Amino acid sequence: MWDYTEKVKEHFLHPRNVGELEDANAIGETGSLNCGDALKLFLKVNENERIIDASFMTFGCASAVASSSALTEIIKGMTLDEAAKVTNDDIADYLGGLPKEKMHCSVMGKAALKKAIANYRGVQILEKPGELVCECFEVTDLEIIDAVKENNLETTEDVTDYLKAGGGCGKCLDRIEEVIASVKAKG
Amino acid sequence: MKVIYTDNNATTKVADEVIEEMVPYLGQFYGNPSSMHTFGDQVGKKIKAARQQVADLINADPDEIVFTSCGTESDNSAIFSALNAHPDRKQIITSTVEHPAILNLFKFLRDKKGYDAVFVPVDKQGHLDTDMLYNSLSDNTAVVSLMWANNETGVIFPIPEIAKKVTEKGILFHTDAVQAAGKIPIDAKAANVDMLALSGHKIHAPKGIGVLYVKKGLKFHPYLIGGHQEKGRRGGTENTVSIIGLGRACELAAAHLPVMDKEVRQLRDYLQDQLLEKIPGVSVNGDLENRLPNTLSIGFDAVEGESILMLLDKEGICASSGSACTSGSLDPSHVLLAMEVPFKSAHGTIRFSLSHYNTREEMDHIVATMVPAIEKLRAMSPFWKDGKMV
Numbered sequence A: 001m002w003d004y005t006e007k008v009k010e011h012f013l014h015p016r017n018v019g020e021l022e023d024a025n026a027i028g029e030t031g032s033l034n035c036g037d038a039l040k041l042f043l044k045v046n047e048n049e050r051i052i053d054a055s056f057m058t059f060g061c062a063s064a065v066a067s068s069s070a071l072t073e074i075i076k077g078m079t080l081d082e083a084a085k086v087t088n089d090d091i092a093d094y095l096g097g098l099p100k101e102k103m104h105c106s107v108m109g110k111a112a113l114k115k116a117i118a119n120y121r122g123v124q125i126l127e128k129p130g131e132l133v134c135e136c137f138e139v140t141d142l143e144i145i146d147a148v149k150e151n152n153l154e155t156t157e158d159v160t161d162y163l164k165a166g167g168g169c170g171k172c173l174d175r176i177e178e179v180i181a182s183v184k185a186k187g
Numbered sequence B: 001m002k003v004i005y006t007d008n009n010a011t012t013k014v015a016d017e018v019i020e021e022m023v024p025y026l027g028q029f030y031g032n033p034s035s036m037h038t039f040g041d042q043v044g045k046k047i048k049a050a051r052q053q054v055a056d057l058i059n060a061d062p063d064e065i066v067f068t069s070c071g072t073e074s075d076n077s078a079i080f081s082a083l084n085a086h087p088d089r090k091q092i093i094t095s096t097v098e099h100p101a102i103l104n105l106f107k108f109l110r111d112k113k114g115y116d117a118v119f120v121p122v123d124k125q126g127h128l129d130t131d132m133l134y135n136s137l138s139d140n141t142a143v144v145s146l147m148w149a150n151n152e153t154g155v156i157f158p159i160p161e162i163a164k165k166v167t168e169k170g171i172l173f174h175t176d177a178v179q180a181a182g183k184i185p186i187d188a189k190a191a192n193v194d195m196l197a198l199s200g201h202k203i204h205a206p207k208g209i210g211v212l213y214v215k216k217g218l219k220f221h222p223y224l225i226g227g228h229q230e231k232g233r234r235g236g237t238e239n240t241v242s243i244i245g246l247g248r249a250c251e252l253a254a255a256h257l258p259v260m261d262k263e264v265r266q267l268r269d270y271l272q273d274q275l276l277e278k279i280p281g282v283s284v285n286g287d288l289e290n291r292l293p294n295t296l297s298i299g300f301d302a303v304e305g306e307s308i309l310m311l312l313d314k315e316g317i318c319a320s321s322g323s324a325c326t327s328g329s330l331d332p333s334h335v336l337l338a339m340e341v342p343f344k345s346a347h348g349t350i351r352f353s354l355s356h357y358n359t360r361e362e363m364d365h366i367v368a369t370m371v372p373a374i375e376k377l378r379a380m381s382p383f384w385k386d387g388k389m390v
């Protein structure tokens, strides 16, 4: 059984801010049914770019639900600029930590937030820019590079823990290794 | 909190009768069954009796029973023995839905030892593609290994029929009967199998004791080479206590077969019908007819298995999931994927596996817990709206 903190269990059993937000003016979606977890984040942003309300709908394991719940609690009241600085570590820390293999749940929260902010600002994030590395979980080289840099990831297992990439058929593991090496080479 | 245990394909409660049988041999009677003194020999006699009890469960001769440390050891020794018997043959055949005890061994033999491993697929109901199996058989086939019943779905392979066709061609046949034993009648002789694996902890004996049936006359190449124990087929001083417990457990299992077939089956069907009736977007995995009477693998659309298990756990209900999140792997179970169970329900699959210790009240409690649990999770799922998948 996973070693979840009391906070994770509590946020799973009593998630905050569940459901669609009727008058949301920013939405960010990430994940898919095939991948085994997905998050739809709703924000209500006022004219000063402050998040006055947030809610979520999540399909996934207990830590995915808890991470989504934590995310909405963290960002409520923040300006979009402040929210843009929230990291996946902030989400995990808020919950007293996540099992290493479950870090991808916090990464999913961060990804949905990024998309919601872009959605509000009318910025087009190119869908999945970069070259597809992991077919099973639809992860690109650019996403791997970002995650490696932001979280100081060292090994392919780290990348799987944070992005799931490599955790399916495993045929992309060599390519992930190369991407990690290229980041480390650049320092 | 009272525990409701419906995870009997993972492991089972050690029966009180089994514990009672074992206790004296854990303390007072610690002798070595091989010793040349009465003190040790009384343990030896008890093991002889246990060997008979095990043999009776699967219609074997006591001489055909080899005690091992677990189902995994039985599976591994069977395959290695077969390979040693035919060092010139380089093809090995199994199915895509085996337990890791066989599946990972075959992958190891393929990747590290250069064997040509064939993984025969199953259809959506979990039936083996026997045409492909028979077409794959050749002079180069060293062994065919197929499970008698699947641990996740309970689907039963027609082992006697397959074993006949395989052995007629002079090819060795092993079956992993770990899940079938004690749940459906098994007749090793009539089934014509060369080797057959059992595990104690699935039939109300302790963990860490297994059996390999080795057909009379078959040349066996031991996996653990050592003393003369088990007639030289498995070295190492016997796990006397567990063997004695397993003997009693096999005797009880044989007596309980009619209960499995009737009462346990009725309980399982009741649970299945109630869940299907009270919750929309539910599907049962695997062939409903050719299935162990105690097993229910059931998928709930648009929700994830680990979340369901956590809500069940809160009520003291023990079950398993076919989902990725619980196992540490990221894909849903290889069995569900091999059966092409759609992702929408594969991630939300729960396995309930019953025993004769379960009651109707427990089934009612499970249903009463599942209904609001699924509702709660669907209320937060982005893939569920207005009573259906979106």
Ligand SMILES: Cc1ncc(COP(=O)(O)O)c(C=O)c1O
Residues within 6 Å of the ligand: B009, B010, B069, B070, B071, B072, B073, B099, B101, B147, B149, B150, B151, B176, B178, B179, B199, B200, B201, B208, B209, B210
């Ligand atoms: C079909 C099957 N084979 C083999 C095993 C392994 O048995 P053991 O745990 O005794 O090694 C199991 C148990 O999980 C099983 O279900």
Ligand code: FES
Residues within 6 Å of the ligand: A133, A134, A135, A136, A137, A165, A166, A167, A168, A169, A170, A171, A172, A173
């Ligand atoms: S392609 Fe990455 S795990 Fe399959």
